[in-house]
Amino acid sequence: MGNSNIRAALLALAVAGLAGCAPELRGTGDLGLVVERASGRVKVIETTGHTSLATVSGLGDLSHATAVFSRDERYAYVFGRDGGLTKVDLLQGRIAARVIQAGNSIGGAISQDGDLIAVSNYEPGGVRVFDAVTLQPVADIPARYGPDGARSKVVGLVDAPGKRFVFSLYDAGEIWVADFSVRAAPTIQKFPNIGRLPYDGLITPDGRYYIAGLFGEDGLALLDLWNPAAGVRRIVDGYGRGEQPLPVYKMPHLEGCASASGLLFIPAVGRHELLVVDSATWRETARIPLHGQPVFAVARPDGRQVWVNFAHPLNDAVQIIDVAALKVVKTLNPGKAILHLEFTPRGEQVWISARDDDRVDVYDTRSFERIASVPAEKPSGIFMTSRAGRLGS
């Protein structure tokens, strides 16, 4: 590209830039997205000055929406409940591409090399895979199971090293590994009988272990991706000790619960407890009593703290666990209906969405003081661009 071409490209970028009248180049490392679930919009936020840079509309039904990022951290891929897959240009604050790829969806992942976007669908049950640049379809994986070939809802979709996607079949009780290392000829490995109703899944930060949480069974299903021939095994089996679980008003999530220190902080289904599991032994090493049923238990990037939010009707609180002490050291009441929380890349701030207060608050994770607040309409998920550099997110 010649000098004049470069200048033209820079100028175009600046003119279309977020600041509008003040052309300015910027990076995206301190950017994030806040989902405004009821309005079909996302806000582009920045975590240096704690402001909202742009609002992008027209993303459809964003209840339970999640996002992943392109490897250059310029684009977000937002997965809507209505099957919408939207590529958002963070720098220009606009939609770059959008497809309705299914009738009812739950989330997605980007491949290790950034080449493919996979979406997990409830209707029709399965996974669809798209080109990350164009959003053109690449592969369709119907989640068929059983003698009559019924289709299962798919949950817990993550990416894994080697251009693989791993996901769980909610109705079938299976884990599938789809290998796209040869893009035109993907292969699928199926692991049946993992347990009843897997509701979510996670991959450990090193990309080695995939874990599916099971609803209605006191345990989790573990797959070692370094040794898939060993199959899926049950871990922390019987954590409920035969007691009747409480009714669950919001399904827990497993994302973010694995810390850098090798401990996993797993929400116990139907209990006011967090299970602490050591990934060296896969045994429960502690159990932390909590304010309510945990939904997200997210480790701060350095692994020293875990922040937890809760299911309805106790969803006005956030508790902070000190990992050295393995106990709750602080309880905050940031607002009404706390739906999600997300750390900045190095963990000095955490952003917390208070749905029924229509705002996102920013807390200092050392002092626990609120340092900023950004208005947002019925905010739910918060996603920082640093996810681009992490497996499984």
Place this chain on the structure above:
Amino acid sequence: MLNPAVPLAFTAVVGIAGAALGQPLPDRQTEIIHRLKQDCGSCHGLTLKGGLGPSLLPAALDARPDEYLVHVILYGKPGTPMPPWSFEIAEDEAAWLVARLKQGIRDGQ
């Protein structure tokens, strides 16, 4: 699966609802619809077209008896993730909600 004893046990509830005795006050109606969309919506979808849980749109509910749906709202469905809501939804409110769901909940309400 529906316990066959349930419809009989809840005939009385439907009788009351049918007589429109238990119409919630307007503020409470707004609150219940908010809960429906935001909290029930976690599993049934914000637009009620279904998610991990089934669709709550009229086409999906029409064939189900009111008393069965009221019972599921109040007492949940054992063996599935559907929890009981009787701790914060009264019987007459559940009956009102079932009637509203069968009419279809429009945007803005």
